[in-house]
Amino acid sequence: MNYGFATQLGSGVYSVAGRTVQVYRLPFSYSARDENERGWGLVVTFPVTLGFYDFRASDVIEEGIPDDLETASLVPGVEFRLPAGKRWLLKPYARAGVVTESSDSANAYVFGVGLRSIADFPAKGFGLAWGNGLDYSRVAPSGTGDDDLLSFETSLEARHALGLAVRRHELDYGLYGALSLYFDDPQFPLREDSDGSVDDQYEIGFTFGAKEPARIWKIPVPRVGFGYRFGDEISAVRFVIGTPVASLTR
Numbered sequence: 001m002n003y004g005f006a007t008q009l010g011s012g013v014y015s016v017a018g019r020t021v022q023v024y025r026l027p028f029s030y031s032a033r034d035e036n037e038r039g040w041g042l043v044v045t046f047p048v049t050l051g052f053y054d055f056r057a058s059d060v061i062e063e064g065i066p067d068d069l070e071t072a073s074l075v076p077g078v079e080f081r082l083p084a085g086k087r088w089l090l091k092p093y094a095r096a097g098v099v100t101e102s103s104d105s106a107n108a109y110v111f112g113v114g115l116r117s118i119a120d121f122p123a124k125g126f127g128l129a130w131g132n133g134l135d136y137s138r139v140a141p142s143g144t145g146d147d148d149l150l151s152f153e154t155s156l157e158a159r160h161a162l163g164l165a166v167r168r169h170e171l172d173y174g175l176y177g178a179l180s181l182y183f184d185d186p187q188f189p190l191r192e193d194s195d196g197s198v199d200d201q202y203e204i205g206f207t208f209g210a211k212e213p214a215r216i217w218k219i220p221v222p223r224v225g226f227g228y229r230f231g232d233e234i235s236a237v238r239f240v241i242g243t244p245v246a247s248l249t250r
Helices: 003-009 059-063
Strands: 012-016 019-026 029-033 041-045 048-053 071-074 077-083 088-101 106-123 126-141 147-166 169-182 199-210 214-216 219-221 224-231 234-241
Touching (some): 003 019, 003 088, 003 106, 003 147, 169 224
Antiparallel strands (some): 029 041, 071 088, 077 088, 169 199, 199 224, 224 234
């Protein structure tokens, strides 16, 4: 996919101008209003993405941090948090910003809207979470035509306590599965065999970590795990840090 969609899709390997760029997404945000105290909540988001051509994370060990930054983006937005019952949270959002590519001095504007939801409920000793997300993004590069992407994701996670605790933080494990549907193939780059059909991808995996958000010296400690993603022309093993898929984000 084109690197302009990295804000929606997250860290990964993308294409720009026929070259491969590895993108890292930093999901900065600020909670301006707490829904648990005031009925509805508001989060201001300002995700930053940084991209490097022909770069591998293992290169840092031998060559250090790259000197040149090839792509970058800042796409601020707002997310409303609307409780729809005791266990169901709706999260409509909107965002807009700019992405840049250094070699051609090219800019592109990014717009996005969507609706995500997550519901939590217990079931025979397990804590279940059902997440859904409908996301639309549009990239408007300077000098070329616009490109858009519509996707839907649904996921289910089951967590169970391990009966262990570290520094008074109870530990648990989670098993999850997710289905992602992409309704509109991006045009940059466009696969030669693309026929406009819906692309589907699946993922299963597990995570391990603290039952409630934990911090060590005020530093958040994320969950970790592994996932396997598969679908049309894709087969990948993921090392998961944090929430395994976007629709399970609280």
